[in-house]
Amino acid sequence: MTLRQTDAGAPLKRSFKKHRVTMSGCLILMAILSFSAGTAEAQTGQIVGQVTDANSGAPLSAVQVYLPDTNIGVLSRGDGRFIILNVPVGVHEIAAARIGYGLASQQVTVTVGGSVQVSFSLSTQALGLDEIVVTGTAGASRRREIGNSISQLNPADMLSRPVSATDMLQSAAPGISVTGIGGEIGQGKRIQLRGNTSVSMDNTPIIYIDGVRIMSGAFPQTAGRDYRAGRGANVTVSPLDAINPEDIERIEIIKGSAATTLYGTEAAAGVIQVFTKRGSTGAPVWTVEMQQGTGWTPVFGNPCRNVDPDMPAGVACADNPASNYMFMEPFLRDGWFGLGGGDWGETQAAGQANDYYAGREGGAMWTQLYSASVRGGGEDLQYFASALHDNQLGTMPNDQLEKWAMRGNFTFTPADNLQLQWNTSYTNQWQQNTASGNNAQGISLNTFRRERNYFGSSAFEDIANVLGFDIQQRIERFTTGATVTYSPLANLTNRLTIGYDFSQQENRNLRPFGFRQRPKGALLNNTWQKRLLTFDYVSSYIVDVADALRTTFSWGGQAVGDEMRALEGWGEDYPGAAEPTVSSASLRIAEENRQRVWNAGFFFQNVLDISNKYFVTTGVRVDGNSAFGEGFGLQVYPKASLSWVISDEDFFPESLGQVKLRTAYGQSGRAPGAFDAVRTWSPVGWGGVPAFVPQNVGNPDLGPEVTREFEVGFDASLMNDRVNLTYTYFNQFTTDALMRVTQTPSGGFGGSQLENVGKISNTGHEVGLNLGLVQYANYGWDVGIFFTTNGSEVVSLGGAAPFSSLSGWIQEGQPVPVERGRLVTNPTAIAKPEYEQDYIFGPQLPTKTLSMNTSVRLPKGIVLSALGEYRGGHVIERNPISISRSVRSPICRPFYTDPDNTITLRDDTPALWRARCTPSERGRGYWYDSSYFKLRHVSAQIPVDVAFPDRINNALLTVTLSNSYLWTKELPWMDPETLGNQGANSTGLNSSERVVSPVTFRVSLRITF
Amino acid sequence: MKTIGTLFRASGAVLVGTTVLLAGCDVTNPGPVSDEFLGDKASHAGLVNGAGRRLAEAVNGVSYTGALISREIFPGGQTGSLGHPVLVQGGWIEPGSYGGHFNDAVQSRFIAESAIKILTESEEAPDPNTLAQAYLWAGYAYRVIAENWCETVIPAADGSPGSLVSSTAPLAAAEQHFSNAISTATDNKWKLAGYAGRAQINLWMGDWSGASGDASQITDDSWSFDLNMSNLDNATRNQLWFANDNSPYRAFSMIYTYYGGNQGLSSNPPAFVGYTEATGDPRTPVATTSETWANAALEGFGQVPFLNSLHYTSGDDDIRLASGNEMRLIEAEAMLNTGQWSEAMTLINQVRANAGMNDLFTDYANGLPAASDVATAMSYLMRERGIELWGEARRWGDQRRWETGGLGGDQQLADFETTTVLFTTTIPERSRCLDVPDAERESNPNVPTVG
Structure with a gap:
C-alpha cells in the first residue's frame, strides 16, 4: 500500500514554495513604496542631527523626532542620527520622544535649501513615575499613584527580535513563568503569574488587547474520537502567538489579586494587557522587516550524553551508545549547513521509502517572516496599519505553518474633549503537524519504543507509515474594539469600550484509506469557536479639595460574555482511496457542544492624592456570574493601597535618585465552570434511542473561590539611573477554594462535585535589579537580574482526602501541587528495589526563578546581548516512555545485557535502575530535582543604516540564537519544559512522548523610512 | 454643573443597567438536562434507557477486565490506555482499584431505581413496558454487581450511605426487581428477560428448582437478551473487541489460554493444543495465523504472537445478558445438583449441538472421557459455560461461585503460572472479584478505608 499525502485538506493547504514567490512580490511592492515616498522640494530645507542618551552620551535609535506643527517626522537611526527632508521654510518646533525618556524640544529656523543642525540629549525618566498605566486601575493612572506592582514591557527595549507576544513575556519580569512544550511547529507555551492559586480551575491569566478581553487559554488539542487523549498532533496554539509582535507598543502585567480587584471574578490568576501601536501625527512612517531562520533539535534522551547523577560508576556508556535523539534522526529536519542531528534530508536523498516523502518538503528547518507597517495621520485622524506573513518548515517531517496577520488602528479626535479609538486585527494561520506526543499512531511514541512499538518494528519504513496521518488546522482570530473617551470637563473623563473577540479553529485530522494502523481510514473535522464580548465603562471625576489635596473618584461597570461552540464531524471506514469527506464515510457521527458564561460587575474607586507624593486608593468591585449557584448571589471584592514617593520628601537626598514605597491589599476571584452549580443529567443516547445518565450533582450555593493578596515593596532608581x-x-490566601469533592459512588451520581471548601496560601518575593555598569558614548554594559521565590501550601482540603490534580497531588500541608509517589529506598544496592509509599518528593512548580540578561554596547551602535533563566527547587517526574509495556527504552540501554536484542538487565544494575527499567516495577523512580538553566536568547543588533540611502532613517540587522544551551541539575536526558498532550493547556508539569523544542537561529533586517 | 449632573445620571444609569444585568444573569446552556425535566412523561423512556446504557458500559468494562483475570485472554503487554497494569495482567486486582467499573454498575442501578420511583409516583399511569424495563435494568445491574464484586454498598431507602454487604444483598434485590418486571410487563419480550434474569439469580442463590423453573420459560435456545454496543461511542464500543483487534492496540492474544494453546512456543509446560485449535468451535474462534506480535511485551514472555479472539469482530457487537443456551445450562446445573448427571449431559450436548459441535467427549482432540458421574458431568458443565458465555462478563463470577461451593472454580483456568515467573512471584494471589473502590471507602463513613 502506498501512502501519500492526499489533497483531502486542499481547502486548508497552501504551498510553501508558492509563497516564497508571493512574498518576493510583497517585498518589491514595499521597495517601490519606499522609494516613491516624498518628492516635493520646492520652498523647503532639511533638518539633520543626532539624539544621544544624556547619561552616557550613547546614540539613541528609534527616537521619534518630529515637527508637531507640520505632521513631519522620522525615527532616529542606529547611530542616533536623523534627517528630516522637505521641511517647509520658517520657524518650527522640533521634538524628540521615546518611551522611557523625557520629551525634549527646541525651535529651529529652516531656510530654502538650507540644512539645520539639531542635537537632542534625552534623559531617562528613571522610575517613569508620571507614565500612564491603565491595567488594574480605574481609567488611567500615573505610575506614582499605584500601590501595587505592575510590570510594563516595551518591545523597543528588547534586544532579540521576538517572534511572538509569548516570546516577549519570556523572562521579562519577576513572577512571570513561560514554559515551552515541545518541538512541534506552532506549539504554544504555558503562561503563569505567581504560580498556582487554584487546584481545580485554570491558573492562566486573563488577557486583554487594547481593553478588549480575548481568549486566554490555548486552542484545544483535538484528536480522533478513537482515542480522545492523543490521536492527533497534540499541538495547542496560543492566541497570544496570533498577534503580530510588530504591532505591540507595550504590555502591562499585573500578577495578583492586590492589583486585579477591579477585574473581579476571573482575575485571580493575573491580567496581561497588550497595547498595540497607534497612529501618530506626521507623515507616514513605514517599517518593513524580513526574518530568515533555521533550527535544529538539540540532543535529548541519551542518559550517557549528559551526566546523570544516578548513573553508577563503571557503567560503560561508551560501549553501549544510545541515540542522541531517541532514534528520531531519520525523521528530523536538520538546520542550515547540516546543523543538528536530523538526517531527514539525507534519508530522502538516499531514496529510502520515497513513498513517504511524496508531497513533503525536505531540506532544513526554515522560518521566514515578512512584515510591514505604517503609521501617520493628521490632527484629527491618525492611523496605524500593519501586515505580516510568516512561513515555516519545522523540524518534524510533516510540520509546516503559514500565517497572515493584519491590523488597522485608527484614532479620531473630532473635538478636544472627544476621542474615538478603533482597533481591529485579523489573523489567519494554517499549519500541518506530524502525529506526535503520547499517540499510538504518532511518530515519537513508535520511534522511542523501538521494535516494541505498535508496529512491532523499529524499521524506518514501518514507522514512517504514521507520516500518512494528515493533521491540519486553520486558526482565524478577529478582534475589534472601539473606545470612546469623552472629557466634558477638565476634571471629568468618561471612557466606554466595546469589544468583540472571535476565534475559530478548524481541525482536519485524517487517516486516509490504507493507513496501516487504520486501514479503512478515519476523518475528524472539528470546528471550535470562541466569542468574547466586552463592555467596559469607567468614569473618573477629579476634585481639588484643597491645596495639595486631590481626590479622584471613579466608578464603572464591566460585562464580559464568553461563548464557546464546537461542532464536530467524525467519519470512519471509507470505501476506497478517493478524497474523503466526513460524508463519504460508512459510519458517521456528529457532536455539538455550546457553553456560555456571563460575568458582570460594577466598581467604585477613590484615589486620594496628598501633595503628589502620598496616594491612598480604596475601591470595591461587586460581581455576578452566570456560573454561580442560584443561592449564591453577588460577590464583593474590596481593595486598598498606599503609595509614597519618598524621594519627593525634603529629607531625601536628591542625588540618591527616586524611590517609591508601596503596599496593596485586594481580592479577586475565579468562577466555577458553566455547569458546576447545576444538577444535571447528560443526554447521551443509546443505540439510536434517547438516554439520560447522571452528569453533575450540582451545588446551588457554589460561588467563586476568592483570593486575598497583600503585597508590599518599593521601586527605586538610584545613582543617576544606573x-x-x-x-x-506578596502573600496570597485563597479561601472558598474550589475542590473537587468525591461523591459517594454508591449514591448514584458518583464522580466529584466542586465545593467551596479549601484554603490555599501562596507567598513569594520578587526582586528586579537593572545595573548600568558601564555607560560611555561608545561602550556600555548593562546587567539585569530578576529573582522570584514562590511557596505555596494547601492549608485545608475542607475534610476531603488528598487527591490528584494539576498533574500532581493536592495534600494538606504540601505545595500546590506536590510530587508524591514511591521512593526507592535502596537506590544503589545491587538488589531488587524496595519502596517507601506515598513519599513526598517536593513541589512540582519551581520555587526559585532567576532570570539574567546582559547587554554590551559597542561602537557603531552594535549591541550584543544574552538572556538566560534558572528555575529550581522543584521536582518533576519524567518517564518518557511506558516501561511497563516492556518496551526497549533508550534510557535503560546502558543496563541491558544486549541492548539491541533484549530488555534483560545486567546483574550489576542498581535497584534504582531496576525500578526504572523493569516492566513489572511500572517505571518507578523517575523523580528528579528538576532545577535547570536555559539560555533563552543570544543576540546581536547591528545598525546597517550606512547601506541604505538617507531616506531610510533606521535599518537594523538582528541575529538571534535561541534555546541554545540547557543545564540540568539531575535530569540528564530531557528538556524539563516538555509538557504533556494538553500542551499549553496543561494544568501541571507532566510530560509525554515529545521531541524537545528546537534551537533556532534567526536573522532579521528591519528598516524604517 | 448641569453637565456634571447629567453625566452622573448617565453613569448611574449604566451602573444600574449593569446591576440589572447581574440580577438577571440567568444563562441557560444547551446540552445537559436539569433534574426537573425528568419528571415529564416524555422523558421516562430516556431515563430508563440511561440505566440500560450505563449497564452496557458496566458489562463492557467488566467483560474485558474479567476476561483477563479469568484467563479468557492472554495479556500482550499493553498497559494504560486500553490495557491493564502489569499486576492485573498477572491476575491481581489492587484493592480499591477499578472504580470506573463500580461506578457504572451502581449508577445503572441508581438510574433504574430513580426511574422506578419517578414512574410509580407519577400522577399519570406509566407505560407498563417502560416500567418493566426499569425493573429489568435494575435487576441485571444488581446481578452484575453480585457476580463481580465480593462486597458492595447499597444505600438506604432514603438515599443515605449504606454499609458493606455481601453478594447476597444484591442478589436478593435483583430477584425482587426481576419478579416486578415479570409481573409488570405486558410485552412477552420483557417478561422473558425477567425470567432469564431471575433464573440466573436463583442459580447463584442455590435455588435449583427456582432456577430451573424460570429457565424453562425460555423455550427457544436461540433466544437472547442483548446489550446494545456501538463502535461510534467510546463508552459503549465493545472493548473486548477493541483491545483485541489488530488496530489500534493488539493488546491481547489467545495464546496460552485454554482456547489458544501454546502454539509450541513454550516447553514449560509442554506444548498443548488449544480447544479451539482442536475443535474449531465457532463460539470461541481464534485467529489461525499471526502476521505480527501483540503490541507490547509481557515481562518474562518477550513479545507474543498476536493470535486474537474473533468472538467479537466489531465494536458494534452486542454483549448478551442472557440466552436460551444459557438457560439450558442452568437447567443442567440444577439437575447436577440433584444428581441427574445423565440428563444434564443431554442438555450440555444440546447446547453444543446448537453450535454445530459434537458431544464434548467425542470430538475433543485430546479425548475426554464420557461422563459417568456428577463430578465429571459438572466439570463438563463448567467447561461448557466457559465456552458458551465467553466474553460476557460471566466467567470470573462462575469461577468464584463454584469455588465457594467447593467445586474447584479454577478447573479450566489456563495455567499461566508454569510459563512465567510473573504470575507467581510478583502478585500476591489471583483475585476472585473486584473490590469496592477507594472513592467509596474515602467518601462513605460507613465503609472502612482498608480494602
Missing part, C-alpha cells in the same frame, strides 16, 4: 531596583513581597 541602578534600578524593585522589590515586592
Whole structure:
C-alpha cells in the first residue's frame, strides 16, 4: 500500500514554495513604496542631527523626532542620527520622544535649501513615575499613584527580535513563568503569574488587547474520537502567538489579586494587557522587516550524553551508545549547513521509502517572516496599519505553518474633549503537524519504543507509515474594539469600550484509506469557536479639595460574555482511496457542544492624592456570574493601597535618585465552570434511542473561590539611573477554594462535585535589579537580574482526602501541587528495589526563578546581548516512555545485557535502575530535582543604516540564537519544559512522548523610512 | 454643573443597567438536562434507557477486565490506555482499584431505581413496558454487581450511605426487581428477560428448582437478551473487541489460554493444543495465523504472537445478558445438583449441538472421557459455560461461585503460572472479584478505608 499525502485538506493547504514567490512580490511592492515616498522640494530645507542618551552620551535609535506643527517626522537611526527632508521654510518646533525618556524640544529656523543642525540629549525618566498605566486601575493612572506592582514591557527595549507576544513575556519580569512544550511547529507555551492559586480551575491569566478581553487559554488539542487523549498532533496554539509582535507598543502585567480587584471574578490568576501601536501625527512612517531562520533539535534522551547523577560508576556508556535523539534522526529536519542531528534530508536523498516523502518538503528547518507597517495621520485622524506573513518548515517531517496577520488602528479626535479609538486585527494561520506526543499512531511514541512499538518494528519504513496521518488546522482570530473617551470637563473623563473577540479553529485530522494502523481510514473535522464580548465603562471625576489635596473618584461597570461552540464531524471506514469527506464515510457521527458564561460587575474607586507624593486608593468591585449557584448571589471584592514617593520628601537626598514605597491589599476571584452549580443529567443516547445518565450533582450555593493578596515593596532608581531596583513581597490566601469533592459512588451520581471548601496560601518575593555598569558614548554594559521565590501550601482540603490534580497531588500541608509517589529506598544496592509509599518528593512548580540578561554596547551602535533563566527547587517526574509495556527504552540501554536484542538487565544494575527499567516495577523512580538553566536568547543588533540611502532613517540587522544551551541539575536526558498532550493547556508539569523544542537561529533586517 | 449632573445620571444609569444585568444573569446552556425535566412523561423512556446504557458500559468494562483475570485472554503487554497494569495482567486486582467499573454498575442501578420511583409516583399511569424495563435494568445491574464484586454498598431507602454487604444483598434485590418486571410487563419480550434474569439469580442463590423453573420459560435456545454496543461511542464500543483487534492496540492474544494453546512456543509446560485449535468451535474462534506480535511485551514472555479472539469482530457487537443456551445450562446445573448427571449431559450436548459441535467427549482432540458421574458431568458443565458465555462478563463470577461451593472454580483456568515467573512471584494471589473502590471507602463513613 502506498501512502501519500492526499489533497483531502486542499481547502486548508497552501504551498510553501508558492509563497516564497508571493512574498518576493510583497517585498518589491514595499521597495517601490519606499522609494516613491516624498518628492516635493520646492520652498523647503532639511533638518539633520543626532539624539544621544544624556547619561552616557550613547546614540539613541528609534527616537521619534518630529515637527508637531507640520505632521513631519522620522525615527532616529542606529547611530542616533536623523534627517528630516522637505521641511517647509520658517520657524518650527522640533521634538524628540521615546518611551522611557523625557520629551525634549527646541525651535529651529529652516531656510530654502538650507540644512539645520539639531542635537537632542534625552534623559531617562528613571522610575517613569508620571507614565500612564491603565491595567488594574480605574481609567488611567500615573505610575506614582499605584500601590501595587505592575510590570510594563516595551518591545523597543528588547534586544532579540521576538517572534511572538509569548516570546516577549519570556523572562521579562519577576513572577512571570513561560514554559515551552515541545518541538512541534506552532506549539504554544504555558503562561503563569505567581504560580498556582487554584487546584481545580485554570491558573492562566486573563488577557486583554487594547481593553478588549480575548481568549486566554490555548486552542484545544483535538484528536480522533478513537482515542480522545492523543490521536492527533497534540499541538495547542496560543492566541497570544496570533498577534503580530510588530504591532505591540507595550504590555502591562499585573500578577495578583492586590492589583486585579477591579477585574473581579476571573482575575485571580493575573491580567496581561497588550497595547498595540497607534497612529501618530506626521507623515507616514513605514517599517518593513524580513526574518530568515533555521533550527535544529538539540540532543535529548541519551542518559550517557549528559551526566546523570544516578548513573553508577563503571557503567560503560561508551560501549553501549544510545541515540542522541531517541532514534528520531531519520525523521528530523536538520538546520542550515547540516546543523543538528536530523538526517531527514539525507534519508530522502538516499531514496529510502520515497513513498513517504511524496508531497513533503525536505531540506532544513526554515522560518521566514515578512512584515510591514505604517503609521501617520493628521490632527484629527491618525492611523496605524500593519501586515505580516510568516512561513515555516519545522523540524518534524510533516510540520509546516503559514500565517497572515493584519491590523488597522485608527484614532479620531473630532473635538478636544472627544476621542474615538478603533482597533481591529485579523489573523489567519494554517499549519500541518506530524502525529506526535503520547499517540499510538504518532511518530515519537513508535520511534522511542523501538521494535516494541505498535508496529512491532523499529524499521524506518514501518514507522514512517504514521507520516500518512494528515493533521491540519486553520486558526482565524478577529478582534475589534472601539473606545470612546469623552472629557466634558477638565476634571471629568468618561471612557466606554466595546469589544468583540472571535476565534475559530478548524481541525482536519485524517487517516486516509490504507493507513496501516487504520486501514479503512478515519476523518475528524472539528470546528471550535470562541466569542468574547466586552463592555467596559469607567468614569473618573477629579476634585481639588484643597491645596495639595486631590481626590479622584471613579466608578464603572464591566460585562464580559464568553461563548464557546464546537461542532464536530467524525467519519470512519471509507470505501476506497478517493478524497474523503466526513460524508463519504460508512459510519458517521456528529457532536455539538455550546457553553456560555456571563460575568458582570460594577466598581467604585477613590484615589486620594496628598501633595503628589502620598496616594491612598480604596475601591470595591461587586460581581455576578452566570456560573454561580442560584443561592449564591453577588460577590464583593474590596481593595486598598498606599503609595509614597519618598524621594519627593525634603529629607531625601536628591542625588540618591527616586524611590517609591508601596503596599496593596485586594481580592479577586475565579468562577466555577458553566455547569458546576447545576444538577444535571447528560443526554447521551443509546443505540439510536434517547438516554439520560447522571452528569453533575450540582451545588446551588457554589460561588467563586476568592483570593486575598497583600503585597508590599518599593521601586527605586538610584545613582543617576544606573541602578534600578524593585522589590515586592506578596502573600496570597485563597479561601472558598474550589475542590473537587468525591461523591459517594454508591449514591448514584458518583464522580466529584466542586465545593467551596479549601484554603490555599501562596507567598513569594520578587526582586528586579537593572545595573548600568558601564555607560560611555561608545561602550556600555548593562546587567539585569530578576529573582522570584514562590511557596505555596494547601492549608485545608475542607475534610476531603488528598487527591490528584494539576498533574500532581493536592495534600494538606504540601505545595500546590506536590510530587508524591514511591521512593526507592535502596537506590544503589545491587538488589531488587524496595519502596517507601506515598513519599513526598517536593513541589512540582519551581520555587526559585532567576532570570539574567546582559547587554554590551559597542561602537557603531552594535549591541550584543544574552538572556538566560534558572528555575529550581522543584521536582518533576519524567518517564518518557511506558516501561511497563516492556518496551526497549533508550534510557535503560546502558543496563541491558544486549541492548539491541533484549530488555534483560545486567546483574550489576542498581535497584534504582531496576525500578526504572523493569516492566513489572511500572517505571518507578523517575523523580528528579528538576532545577535547570536555559539560555533563552543570544543576540546581536547591528545598525546597517550606512547601506541604505538617507531616506531610510533606521535599518537594523538582528541575529538571534535561541534555546541554545540547557543545564540540568539531575535530569540528564530531557528538556524539563516538555509538557504533556494538553500542551499549553496543561494544568501541571507532566510530560509525554515529545521531541524537545528546537534551537533556532534567526536573522532579521528591519528598516524604517 | 448641569453637565456634571447629567453625566452622573448617565453613569448611574449604566451602573444600574449593569446591576440589572447581574440580577438577571440567568444563562441557560444547551446540552445537559436539569433534574426537573425528568419528571415529564416524555422523558421516562430516556431515563430508563440511561440505566440500560450505563449497564452496557458496566458489562463492557467488566467483560474485558474479567476476561483477563479469568484467563479468557492472554495479556500482550499493553498497559494504560486500553490495557491493564502489569499486576492485573498477572491476575491481581489492587484493592480499591477499578472504580470506573463500580461506578457504572451502581449508577445503572441508581438510574433504574430513580426511574422506578419517578414512574410509580407519577400522577399519570406509566407505560407498563417502560416500567418493566426499569425493573429489568435494575435487576441485571444488581446481578452484575453480585457476580463481580465480593462486597458492595447499597444505600438506604432514603438515599443515605449504606454499609458493606455481601453478594447476597444484591442478589436478593435483583430477584425482587426481576419478579416486578415479570409481573409488570405486558410485552412477552420483557417478561422473558425477567425470567432469564431471575433464573440466573436463583442459580447463584442455590435455588435449583427456582432456577430451573424460570429457565424453562425460555423455550427457544436461540433466544437472547442483548446489550446494545456501538463502535461510534467510546463508552459503549465493545472493548473486548477493541483491545483485541489488530488496530489500534493488539493488546491481547489467545495464546496460552485454554482456547489458544501454546502454539509450541513454550516447553514449560509442554506444548498443548488449544480447544479451539482442536475443535474449531465457532463460539470461541481464534485467529489461525499471526502476521505480527501483540503490541507490547509481557515481562518474562518477550513479545507474543498476536493470535486474537474473533468472538467479537466489531465494536458494534452486542454483549448478551442472557440466552436460551444459557438457560439450558442452568437447567443442567440444577439437575447436577440433584444428581441427574445423565440428563444434564443431554442438555450440555444440546447446547453444543446448537453450535454445530459434537458431544464434548467425542470430538475433543485430546479425548475426554464420557461422563459417568456428577463430578465429571459438572466439570463438563463448567467447561461448557466457559465456552458458551465467553466474553460476557460471566466467567470470573462462575469461577468464584463454584469455588465457594467447593467445586474447584479454577478447573479450566489456563495455567499461566508454569510459563512465567510473573504470575507467581510478583502478585500476591489471583483475585476472585473486584473490590469496592477507594472513592467509596474515602467518601462513605460507613465503609472502612482498608480494602
